Amino acid sequence: MAEGRLGLVILGGFLGAGKSTWLRHQLHEGRFARHHILVNEAAGTPVDNLLLGGAARLTVLAGGCACCEGLPALIAALRDICDAASGREAGQIDGVVLETSGLADPGAIAAALAADQVLARRLRVTEVLVLADALHSAAQLAAEPLARAQAEAADRLIVTKPAGLPAAELARLVATLHRLNPGAGIEGAEQGVPVALPAPGAPYDLPALTGAAPIRPHRLRVGAEGGWVALSVWLSALLSARGEDVVRVKGVVRSPAGRLLLQSVRRVVQPPEILPEGEGPTPEEGVIVLIGRNIDEELLARSWARFGA
Numbered sequence: 001m002a003e004g005r006l007g008l009v010i011l012g013g014f015l016g017a018g019k020s021t022w023l024r025h026q027l028h029e030g031r032f033a034r035h036h037i038l039v040n041e042a043a044g045t046p047v048d049n050l051l052l053g054g055a056a057r058l059t060v061l062a063g064g065c066a067c068c069e070g071l072p073a074l075i076a077a078l079r080d081i082c083d084a085a086s087g088r089e090a091g092q093i094d095g096v097v098l099e100t101s102g103l104a105d106p107g108a109i110a111a112a113l114a115a116d117q118v119l120a121r122r123l124r125v126t127e128v129l130v131l132a133d134a135l136h137s138a139a140q141l142a143a144e145p146l147a148r149a150q151a152e153a154a155d156r157l158i159v160t161k162p163a164g165l166p167a168a169e170l171a172r173l174v175a176t177l178h179r180l181n182p183g184a185g186i187e188g189a190e191q192g193v194p195v196a197l198p199a200p201g202a203p204y205d206l207p208a209l210t211g212a213a214p215i216r217p218h219r220l221r222v223g224a225e226g227g228w229v230a231l232s233v234w235l236s237a238l239l240s241a242r243g244e245d246v247v248r249v250k251g252v253v254r255s256p257a258g259r260l261l262l263q264s265v266r267r268v269v270q271p272p273e274i275l276p277e278g279e280g281p282t283p284e285e286g287v288i289v290l291i292g293r294n295i296d297e298e299l300l301a302r303s304w305a306r307f308g309a
């Protein structure tokens, strides 16, 4: 607790950038072992906590992005952690890691926390870490004001999934990030493990941005029992038709093999991951969260109802 204030690491990055994966690896390596991990998810269905079973202290703030409507809940949670760190858990908490939702601007969160009179005396942001997905960042930086704001807010930028991109394109992405935020260190990590990045190439020219429809979370009830094969086929078809608008999909469904975590980032669908039973808070099974723009929830539900039937 430097200067008597608890340190806070803000871990940000666009939807699906790899925040939980990176943090899971750090926890596995014993980093942040005495930190309180706070996970904020934009959607009301928490999933990321399932990936962070290695955390000794974990709180999920679901159902509101912490830089806007979820801010009061974040402030309340941080005040509680500060109370615990100086009271009942004195000497046991080294700091806090906040994994933001992919819809959050970490700069806005840091500013809001600094403006809170109680927290300003008890907490200080030690680092803003922002993850940039090698596969999608160039397109996101070109089109999404939020992706640029996130990169600009970073003290340190970590390029995730670098193995999936040719070195020349990676070098251009590194240069583009450097141009956006010359003060930030830039590193690479594959599944959370540090990897070397190529020297910067020629940066991409980023266009001036015009207003796009806001990105919002939507919940789709797909049924808790079975049907996951139909669901993955339906999801693939949806992403192939609407992959530009459906930015992120995550959810937990029941299959004969157990609980399956289904997820995608843009059109990239991950192989389903079988989740251990009984670990961590139980997520709502049979609910898929789709985060994107121009999504008509009722139309989506009707489409799935027809297909799933």
Ligand SMILES: Nc1nc2c(ncn2[C@@H]2O[C@H](COP(=O)(O)OP(=O)(O)OP(=O)(O)O)[C@@H](O)[C@H]2O)c(=O)[nH]1
Pocket: 013, 014, 015, 016, 017, 018, 019, 020, 021, 022, 048, 101, 102, 103, 160, 161, 162, 164, 189, 190, 191, 192, 248, 250, 263, 264, 265, 270
């Ligand atoms: N190949 C590869 N895949 C990765 C890497 N990091 C994350 N992924 C995959 O990318 C997808 C999204 O990863 P998450 O860690 O859930 O991303 P996130 O930023 O926490 O996602 P949101 O909380 O929804 O914004 C998952 O399918 C991961 O397996 C990486 O370094 N390499």
